[in-house]
Amino acid sequence: MAVDVLMDKFCQSVATTLAMAETMRNNMRSSRKRKRLSDDASLLRLDGSEFLRGLQEARHDFCDVSLRGAADPTQTDVPWIACHRHVLMARSPWFRRMLRSQMKESQQDTIQLHNIPHDILEQLINYMYSCEITVDASNALGLLQAADFLELGQIVEVCKAFLRENIDLANCLTIYCGAQQLPFADLTAPCRAFALEHFASLCYAAEFLDLDANEICQLIASDELNVEKEEQVVDAVLRWLEHSSDTRMPHVTEMARHIRVPLLAAGYLASLPDSPVGQQLRAAVLSTGESTRALRSSYLSEMVCLWGYNTYSKGKQSGFAATLYRIDPPTSSRWSVGCATPPKSWSGPAVYAVQEGRLRVYVLADVEEAGDPCQLHVYDAGTNEWTELGTFPVPEAILTSVDDRLYLLGGGRVHAYDAEQRQLTARARIPVKRLNSAIVACGGRLYMFGGKMLSSRTDTYQATASAYCYDPASDAWKKLAPMPTARSHCRACVGHDGRIYVTGGYIGGDFNQTIDCVEAYDVQTNQWQSKRAMIVARAQHGLVRLQEQLYAVGGFTTHALGRLPTECYDSATDTWSECALQLPFEQCYMDCAAVQRHIAKKCMQRTDNAEVRD
Incomplete structure (x- = not known):
């Protein structure tokens, strides 16, 4: 009975085909616009849609092979997919080679494909018959992997395009891992770029813990890694x-090499867990961590923030004029100027910070008489406004910061400032009273170099070479090796190699002789080393590090008149050079800093699905 039914269907199909052929012959005879190949022949091009309709109608007739993909763990009985060998060979080069080969599968009536999920395989087989398939977020990656295996080129391209346009936090790492198994650089590259850009969020995803060691290293080694803090x-x-410490600890040294130690906050490594994993990671970072690498790209939008007051204009004293100048010397030679005039003249140095995405500058106002209390002001670049934070009984104060906390040094001791309460807390006494020292934070500690001290013998101020270190954690000072050169009004900055560079200043007792001296202090060995002198001797200048270079800006000199050149120092070659970045005014008191800004980018827009039609 079943054979009779099949034969009836076959006869009906043959009859339909013969009827179509007869109709086409009649149309050919009656057509007046025929392309003549010879006296008694014409070329006829058939519409492919007719063939597809016929193929769909005969989809389950005379099938000679059945396929089945990998079963989902929740499925108990996976049905076979009936199809035709010649259709598979016509649509897929992979099936063509297999079914024409001497492989055992070429002779079997059933073929199991263990590397393709069954639902994905069924969608692709249906596509081979209908030339239509819908690609969406639920199947795009699976279709891509299976289509690449079966060599269905059009499906591959559509799936790649869909995935590129719909990368988001939920699927990025899944696509990234899947695409890395395939030779598709045009898909892995945007996935990797997205992962680097959104690393701070993706590192908490469950998929992140499934990445292999090589994939983790590729991400954390990149300069493009977008993080606010190296921590x-x-x-x-x-x-x-910790996710699988038994098998992953052999990779700890390899990963520690990509941690940029100078970017870590002081004391952070000591705060790591005392577990075996935490201890080994701490030791590996300290011994093999990257100590000379430049900042990551999320910090590359650094700006030099300059405060000057122009004391001379065309040879005449012009008084106070404070202005905020902002620039990125590696990419620009033009200055961006502008800020509201401060309520009072200021006494440097200033403290610069990016808080809540906005630049803020903290300064102390100048006092009219020595011994007067100081006033703390803050400038908000977002609102272009100044705000007075309070008046404090700290005479001759110097403002500085360590790990984003403000400190006032004056009145013979250190004072910690509480930003929320707007209050000062007295801390350790300063070992020796001095003025106009170079102060810089490094590794969570405060370093003070040089300055001028009142001589009890002559009752005059003399430059000093002494140096001290203050540790906020222990609230204690420590005396360091003195500088080779005694000086005041010098400037200090931490280089990319971790050393503290002290530049310029005044020598002697009259403070009218500027020097070009540069000396580097090694915080690990407590030793000094002389470096190449600056091109122009200067004091009260700005000194800042951008990337791997130091910039000396502005200041005063006793060796020349007019505008001072901006100098750039390369510690790798121990050389100074003039750069195109020039001040828009003549000699002035300067203070500057490198301000790091976080770069935020928008995610790609999603599309719901894509349809493929041959």
Whole structure:
């Protein structure tokens, strides 16, 4: 009975085909617009849609092979997919080679494909018959992997395009891992770029813990890694190691090499867990961590923030004129100027910070008489306004910061400032009273170099070479090796190699002789080393590090008149050179800093699905 039914269907199909052929012959005879190939022949091009309709109608007739993909763990009985060998060979080069080969599968009536999920295989087989398939977020990656295996080129291109346009936080790492198994650089590249851009969020995803060691290293080694703090990188590595510590600890040294130690806050490594994983990671970072690498790209939008007051204009004293100048010397030679005039003249140095995404500058106002209390002001670049934070009984104060906390040094001791309460807390006494020292923060400690001290013998001020270090954690001062050159009004800055560079200043007792001297202090060995002198001797200048270079800006000199050149120092070659970046005014008191800004980018827009039609 079943054979009779099949034969009836076959006869009906043949009859339909013959009827179509007869109709086409009649149309050919009656057509007046025929392309003549010879006296008694014409070329006829058939519409492919007719063939597809016929193929769909005969979809389950005379099938000679059945396929089945990998079963989902929740499925108990996976049905076979009936199809035709010649259709598979016509649509897929992979099936063509297999079914024409001497492989055992070429002779079997059933073929199991263990590397393709069954639902994905069924969608692709239906596509081979209908030339239509819908690509969406639920199947795009699976279709891509299976289509690449079966060599269905059009499906591959559509799936790649869909995935590129719909990368988001939920699927980025899944696509990234899947695409890395395939030779598709045009898909892995945007996935990797997205992962680097959104690393701070993706490192908490469950998929992040499933990445292999090589994939983790590729991400954290990149200059393009977008993190606000290097501590986020260490935290991510720690979570990855702890997820399967038995098998992942051999990779701890390899990963530690990509941690940029100078960017870590002081004391952070000591705060890591005392677990075996935490201890090994801490030791590996300290011994093999990257100590000379430049900042990551999320910090590359640094700006030099300059405060000057122009004391001379065309040879005449012009008084106070404070202005905020902002620029990125590696990419620009033009100055961006503008800020509201401060309520009073200021006494440097200033403290610069990016808080809540906005630049803020903290300064102390100048006092009319020595011994007067100081006033703390803050400038908000977002609102272009100044705000007075309070008046404090700290005479001859110097403002500085360590790990984003403000400190006032004056009145013979250190004072810590509480920003929320707007209050000062007295801390350790300063070992020796001095003025006009170079002060810089490094590794969570405060370093003070040089300055001028009142001589009890002559009752005059003399430059000093002494140096001290203050540790806020222990609230204690420590005496350091003195500078080779005694001086005041010098400037200090931490180089990319971790050393503290002290430049310029005044020598002698009259403070009218500027020097070009440069000396580097090694915080690890407590030793000094002389470096190449600046091109122009200067004092009260700005000194700032951008990337791997130091910039000396503005200041005063006793060796020349007019505008001072901006100098750039390369510690790798120990050389100074003039750069195109020039001040828009003549000699002036300067203070500057490198301000790091976080770069935020928008995610790609999603599309719901894409349809493929041959």
